[in-house]
Amino acid sequence: MDDISRISALANESRLAIMRWLKAPRRHFPVQPHGDIDELGVCCTFITDKLGIAPATTTRHMRILADAGLVRATRVGKFTYYKRIDAELKKLSRELSQL
Numbered sequence: 001m002d003d004i005s006r007i008s009a010l011a012n013e014s015r016l017a018i019m020r021w022l023k024a025p026r027r028h029f030p031v032q033p034h035g036d037i038d039e040l041g042v043c044c045t046f047i048t049d050k051l052g053i054a055p056a057t058t059t060r061h062m063r064i065l066a067d068a069g070l071v072r073a074t075r076v077g078k079f080t081y082y083k084r085i086d087a088e089l090k091k092l093s094r095e096l097s098q099l
Contacts (some may be wrong), residue, residue: 009068022084041083
């Protein structure tokens, strides 16, 4: 993924909040029924509730982050779970520090 896409994905207050929450999911989200929050990620429903926005808007935010390669989406039944891809964030940080 190119730097512009990744930077653009982070250029939104809600998406930045999501990325901060996903850094420490146990601190920000409740226990989930379908798997370990650290391994599987956070259910989109919990992200929606925390943001206080419509599910479709949350889905759009998460798709932007996933398309930028910053989060991984995993489907379990009818639910989608999201986990940060820290390696991509570190790579972006290194690239920005070269400017």
